[in-house]
Amino acid sequence: MPHKVRRRGIAAAAGFALAAGAVAAAPSPSPGGFDVARALDTLDAQVQEGMRRTGVPGVSVAVVHDDKVVYLKGFGVRSTEAPGGKVGPDTVFQLASVSKPVASTVLAQALGADGFDAPLKGVTLKDPWVSAHVTAADLLSHRSGLPDHAGDLLEDLGYDQSYILSHLRYEPLSPFRTSYAYTNFGFTAAAEAAAKAKGVPWSRLSEDLLYAPAGMNSTSSRFSDYQNAADRALTHVKTEDGTWKPRHVRNADAQTAAGGVSSNARDMARWLRLQLNGGKIDGRQVVNAEGLAETHVPHSISQPPPEPGAQPGYYGLGWNVRYDDQGRLRLSHSGAFALGTNTSVTLVPAEKLAIAVLTNGAPTGLPDTIALNFFDTAEHGKPSRDWLPVVAKSYEEQLGEGRSETDYAKPPADPQPARPDSAYTGTYTNPYYGRATVTGTSGGGLVLRLGPAPQNYPLTHYSGDTFSFETAGENAIGRTGVTFTDGRMRVEYLDANGLGTFEKAGRGSGPEAGPQ
Template sequence: MLPISSVPADRRSLLKAVGVGAAGMAGMPLLAACTDQRASQSGASGTPSASLLPAPEPQVKPLLDQQKVNDAVAKLDGIVQGAMGNTGVPGIAVAVVYRDQVLYAKGFGVRESGKPETVDADTVFQLASVSKPLASTVAAVAVGRKAISWTDPVIMHSPGFALKDPFVTANATMADLLSHQSGLRTGAGDLLEDLAFDQSYILSHLNQQPLDTFRSSYNYSNFGYTSGAKAAADAMNMPWADLAEDVLFKPLGMTSTSYRHADYQKASNRALIHVPAGNETWVAKYSRDADAEAPAGGASSSVNDLARWIRLQLANGRFGGKDVVDPDELGVTHVPHAVSGLPATPAARTRFYGLGWNVSYDDYARLQLGHSGAFNLGAATAVSMLPGEQLGIVALTNGRPQGIPEAICAAFLDTAQNGAATVDWFGFTAGVFQKIDEADKPKVDYSQAPAQAKPARGSDFYIGSYANPYYGPLTVAVENGGLFMELGPAGSTTRFPLNHFDGDTFSFESIGENANGLAGAIFASAAGAAPGAGGTASSVRLDFYDPTGLGTFTRG
């Protein structure tokens, strides 16, 4: 039975599966696991000591064969159709690769709910965090070309890189950042992206984010990952999207794949993202521009294109008889660099993170690689591979995360090995995602004002300009007798109506990928001012924007 891996995604609420990080000698990432073990000493006679010679490679007979895989492929239509019937998700596309052959590439459902255009194997989906293993493949090309090494400090190639601790700034390597071991906490920078700040602004403000222990903590971080991948692009003197296209997408013929949101938008055959609208109906309500975190979450592609990439992964960097990625450097991405989750029970396994991949080992000690992607605004994706069996599957959906692509991948691999699924994967993954949603509810229910709510003061107490070094300026004003606030980058601010809740606390609707309903704007008087006194508020704290203590705005 294939156990499903716990795979973090983009949404802050989906990124709480954290564990104690692991480091190698002197705290360095576990890169040695991918290096050749060569004898470096000699015996007394001058010949290599037998005890120092590398052990012969074990000849492990694959557990799968063509017939087993073909039988599982024959059941894929039913697996996918069952998922669609149970959830109503508008569209799904799936591809399977085995022994360098694409055995299955097919679309189901529609690109947009309520419209007739159907999904096929060339339909372009937003990948969310499946962008990460794509990005580490691009980085491996840069390393193979000697433009950068995994252990180069990022600041060597990206001089503007800075985190809160000067030691971490000086020493954090590309491998540290691609394995989520910089110390940046989960969600660092994500709320700036929700407010439409661009990549340059977000990366330049990460130095205000608090850090956990460098190289001995694991925190899944989109913008930490983005910083690491950007170092490879800087080393190659190319923008990230151009680099990926030049060294990976073009050599593989991935003509529908891009890290530019504009390319996704102009694709004629693209799936829109959807959120549930009740009673198993879905609506294409949002747009998700992830250019700011393009290496970590901004790619779009089709299953036909991704099947080519899976072939490359399973062939150790070769495609069409040519070396595209140095096999040793690609191998570095496939081994554990960090502990991403400790065993929940004595019989459970430790979970690991490589460079852009979740890494695990099954009952037969076979390597398993995978990653999920999730946009809370309406996309869910997953890729899973058994490299030793030369088998891989990718599933893309245009619906908010409910565990659907993960269940499809797990059910297929389970069926290939056991003849039929041994677990109700759709029930299992749905339960996991439901618990995540429940855990993400706001701590204060701002939809229900206290029975004895204190009145608000006059509008003059609240209106004005407030400053924050992380989020920038915030303006509170009055329109049609009601308060509102504006926040975000100049020329692209977001307006939030404020509704009175209790005393000097108002509620507003949170927005973006991390939105979780109503949040609070809590105004405060200057220190020592008596309640009900005149004057103006000295500050306002936005609890939604304050997960790490950066959400207080001070009157200018």
């Protein structure tokens, strides 16, 4: 199922582009009872029906079985606005969090099996003992103690990777190695530490150790390569009138190892072959086999058992890990940008079978649904249930997390008056979020400015010393509150971990206040 994503048409299944020779001869039923040919026969219809139901503009799918690419197709369009162009197997998509298992593949080669458990240099967290002992395995399996999505809001405000990683030291920690919380920047910290030890940037390390030797010629860990790709799927969100439009650009370079990879279905098929073949492709050992195997086993418990006797959810190193009723290992990961991307990969190594689904729409659950239907059909002859509403509900619930319990769009019937604007204006500082200013406008009213290249948020009065503003970016959650008290300013949606209070300048905020 999809991991936690913080936030958030008229469909057009405009046909598909199939590369010549992309589809191998139909395979026979596998020894384990999976009828892969049957699942492939229904896959076109499953994709097209899912696009019809969701309106997602473009989809690209790769299926690998027994070290062969048995399905490689694109559906729909790269953009709903001219020039759109059809999606094909070579169309490049942003992977979002499917970047994580790609990155752990790089690290399997860089570190080997033993290197995952060696303490990392250069990672500083709040507890000095944890900083001295934290390993790549701790950070890649989200058991370091960092809180859920630590650092993501700094990225939304425009801070760069260096600032964000250096400020993880302010985040409160849960018990080390006994708690689970999904963190993009904890994951990124591990990758960057490994790259620094090798003396190269992460994007170069990924290219040298995986993309080039595996023949993944259209895959990159740099946003600029995605943006400059001629055959590129634009990211789409659903507008108020129900249509899908390419309205945003999501540059994820700050968390590149965790969410910044771009690729196409053809390259993903090569990567899936490598995953299923112990790090080998075309007879060449590209990735350390022992290191790769280490990424495929549980390293933390990500979800408690849903009921007595049921399995918990596990997380490996960049993978969701579970075992089905037959004891078969199943590896998966989803990716989602609220600003317009949803992706999924699923592998059943015992069946030598895997699927990757890439889409250019904000999360609806379509890629997860396509994968679930495919494996259900292979094993049981048909989908075991209508998966789309199930997965969509999971995304919707996660998108709603973090929203304020107060509806700031509806002020109280008898609000308390605000003080004069001058009581609130000024410069405020915070050791984690940096400097903020509150200024008056020529027409009356207040504006909050946050971030290193300040982003403007007009404040709307709610009651007394409480105001609100509309959040923006990947982690937008609607309106949030801003409360002024005795020379302090608390920004509600920045305060989930107790870090969202700013001191007015001159009140002893200390030398660490402001961008570091």
